[in-house]
Amino acid sequence: MMRYLRFPDERTAIECCPEWFTAGNWIQPTLRIEIAVRGTLYKDNGEYDEDGNVVTPPTPKDGFFVDVIRGEVPLAAQQYIVYPTTPDFVLG
Known part of the structure; x- marks a missing residue:
């Protein structure tokens, strides 16, 4: 099951998931x-x-995004799991 994470920034993502970096x-x-x-x-x-x-560049969404395709989400990162209604990335 795919899980989507939105951290405030990359630094927070690294702090919550040091084993991934x-x-x-x-x-x-x-x-x-x-x-x-x-x-x-x-x-x-x-x-x-x-x-x-x-002509006009798109504006960034708030956050730093990581998708977990397979594996466990570290406990410290679980608070950043989001449930997008229309995810930008879906595995078929």
Whole structure:
């Protein structure tokens, strides 16, 4: 079951999930845990010209996002689990 986490910022994500962040990088998938670090996500409110150039950039959503595809969510991070009605990422 996919779980979605929204932390206030990356620092909080690292503090809550230190086992997911080693040697200055987020971990690679293993048989026990697989995460997708989304980082900053953006609202769908940007404006673009007919050539695809940015006229008005989209605004960032509040938070730092990590999806847990497989594995346990650390206890310290469980308070940041969110239940989006239309998630940006879904496994098929």
